[in-house]
Amino acid sequence: MKLARIVGWTLAMTVLAPAATLVAHERKEVAGLEVVFGAEPEPAINGDKQFLRWRFLKDKQPFGDIEELVATVKRNGKTFGPFNGRMTPREPGVVSTQHIFTSIGEYEATLTFRKKGDATVHTITFAFKIGDRKTLETP
Secondary structure, eight states: OHHHHHHHHHHHHHHHHHHHHHHHOEEEEETTEEEEEEEESSSOBTTSEEEEEEEEEETTEEOOOEEEEEEEEEETTEEEEEEEOEEOTTSTTEEEEEEEOOSOEEEEEEEEEEETTOOOEEEEEEEEEEBOGGGOOOO
């Protein structure tokens, strides 16, 4: 049964992830850095463990000299958090927070951070969606 679930999930991710990736990963610039935001695993659905990830790049290279990483999540005007962000050990320049979303819908994730050696606090906000796991279909 477990093998069937893994195979089914792999097939679903093969079919659904490419389309979700195009929509889910958004890029913005702040403080001279390019920030790429997304949820993993994709597609982001309710009831599963999700990681919100911010990838920091400078001159197209991973940039990890950031600190004081704090995230909040907002849905329907209500703010949740703060959540401490952490640098991902195996992925330089990637900050993540871990969540289990119980409701489907539109959300906003806001991350505040400082560059090491700079007192300025920077903020960046991204919109994202949590889908309904009941509508996830396996081919």
